[in-house]
Amino acid sequence: TNLVHKVFKGIDSPFGYGEVLHSGFVDTAILINKYHGYLEQKSFLVKERFDYSQLQQSDNHIQYKDFKASHIVFAEGFGMHSNPFFKYLPLDGTKGELFIIKAPDLDLDVIVNTSVFILPLGNDLFKVGATYNWKDKTVFPTEEGKKELVERIKEILSCEFQIIQHFAGVRPTVNDRRPLLGSHPKHKNLYILNGLGTRGVMLAPAMAIDLYNYIENKIPLDKTIDINRYAHFL
Missing domain, CATH: 3.30.9.10 (D-Amino Acid Oxidase, subunit A, domain 2)
Structure with a gap:
C-alpha cells in the first residue's frame, strides 16, 4: 500500500489513507444485466422458479421438464436451504x-x-x-x-x-469459511457451487474453473472446498 494524504471534502481523516494497489471494481449489476441479455439472445436463459419435483435422474443424465443434460449445477446462494438435495450442508448465512x-x-x-x-x-x-x-x-x-x-x-x-x-x-457463509463445491454423495450428476461468503465476486471465477475441471476433466477438488468434508451430515 501507499500512504495518501489527500484531503477529501466531507470526510474526517486526520491520519490520511493507505492506498491499495493493483485493485479494481466490478459493477456487478451491469455485469449481470449484460450477461443475462447475452444469454437471452442465445436462448440459453430461462427465468422461472426451479421445481425440484420435476428433476428426474438416471445413471448418466438428468431430465428437467424439456431439458436433458449430463450434469446440473446448483448455484443458489442462501436459497440452497430450499434445495432437497443439498440442504444438509451447513450454510449459515x-x-x-x-x-x-x-x-x-x-x-x-x-x-x-x-x-x-x-x-x-x-x-x-x-x-x-x-x-x-x-x-x-x-x-x-x-x-x-x-x-x-x-x-x-x-x-x-x-x-x-x-x-x-x-x-x-x-x-452465503459457511462456518469453516470455505466454499461448498462438488458432487452430491448419492447423486453424482448433481453438483453445487455455493458458500462463497463475503468474497463471492473474487472467489466465483476461480471456484467455477475448479468445479468445471472437476466435472469435465476429473481433476479432484481441494479437500478444503470439497463438500465431501460434510458427507457425515447427510
Whole structure:
C-alpha cells in the first residue's frame, strides 16, 4: 500500500489513507444485466422458479421438464436451504444491510473502506455498507441495521447525507469459511457451487474453473472446498 494524504471534502481523516494497489471494481449489476441479455439472445436463459419435483435422474443424465443434460449445477446462494438435495450442508448465512445515500458536499472519487465502505456512484450518490447479522436470515431492511449504519457513517463523514435507499441481503457463509463445491454423495450428476461468503465476486471465477475441471476433466477438488468434508451430515 501507499500512504495518501489527500484531503477529501466531507470526510474526517486526520491520519490520511493507505492506498491499495493493483485493485479494481466490478459493477456487478451491469455485469449481470449484460450477461443475462447475452444469454437471452442465445436462448440459453430461462427465468422461472426451479421445481425440484420435476428433476428426474438416471445413471448418466438428468431430465428437467424439456431439458436433458449430463450434469446440473446448483448455484443458489442462501436459497440452497430450499434445495432437497443439498440442504444438509451447513450454510449459515450472514445478513448485511446497505444504503444508497446522497451527499452533495462529499467530494470523493475513490472507494473508501474503513468501518464501512463508501463507493461513489456519481450524481452525488454513494453506496455505503455493510452490517453483519448472524441471527436474522431475512432479506428485509431493519431499523436496527439502519441505526448501526447511520452511526458508522457519522463517525466518518463530516457532511450531511440523505438516505435514498436501504436494502439488505444474506451472504452465503459457511462456518469453516470455505466454499461448498462438488458432487452430491448419492447423486453424482448433481453438483453445487455455493458458500462463497463475503468474497463471492473474487472467489466465483476461480471456484467455477475448479468445479468445471472437476466435472469435465476429473481433476479432484481441494479437500478444503470439497463438500465431501460434510458427507457425515447427510
